[in-house]
Amino acid sequence: EVQLVESGGGLVQPKGSLKLSCAASGFTFHTYAMNWVRQAPGKGLKWVARIRSKSNNYATYYADSVKDRFTISRDDSQSMLFLQMNNLKTEDTAMYYCVRQMISFSYWGQGTLVTVSA
């Protein structure tokens, strides 16, 4: 059974940092591209970042709104996905989902909530 379990969310002050983690199981993690997608309370879905597999040189892509502030990374030996978030802004408040990509976003975790507030 495919499982994606996010952790690391919480309350942080503006300009602070947070690192999200996603533990994957039930599939061959290293062969898949992985993404982070966020959803502000009561709002729609926004893609945040993508990291490809080793065979694609771990290429990374970011939404403009998080470029130079967020870093996506992965540890294939541990089947883990990460999102390092720096210089957080109030508009980064959202549920953050770890998402496996097979053509499109084939499987989603349950999410971890990040709240940026003074």
Next chain:
Amino acid sequence: DIVMTQSQKFMSTSVGDRVSVTCKASQNVITNVAWYQQKPGQSPKALIYSASYRYNGVPDRFTGSGSGTDFTLTISNVQSEDLAEYFCQQYNNYPLTFGAGTKLELK
């Protein structure tokens, strides 16, 4: 950025009806479109990829169609468990973008 427009924020339906949710891309995305279902308090679930292919386990009452800029998700014989919000997404160009969502409600 490619804008995905779901013009109907809400749609009313009855159990057993057929309903179509539409999505329009601001430029040609070929067939690189997916559809997702999200119920309150849950994470999204993938339904359709490449505009018209169902993911494993998705009931065949869900049908996707379209190419270029116009796409449709049709639900035949709507069931009560289908009452949810539906999002389209394009993955033809970065940034990957979603529609604003269409909520399917009971009449």
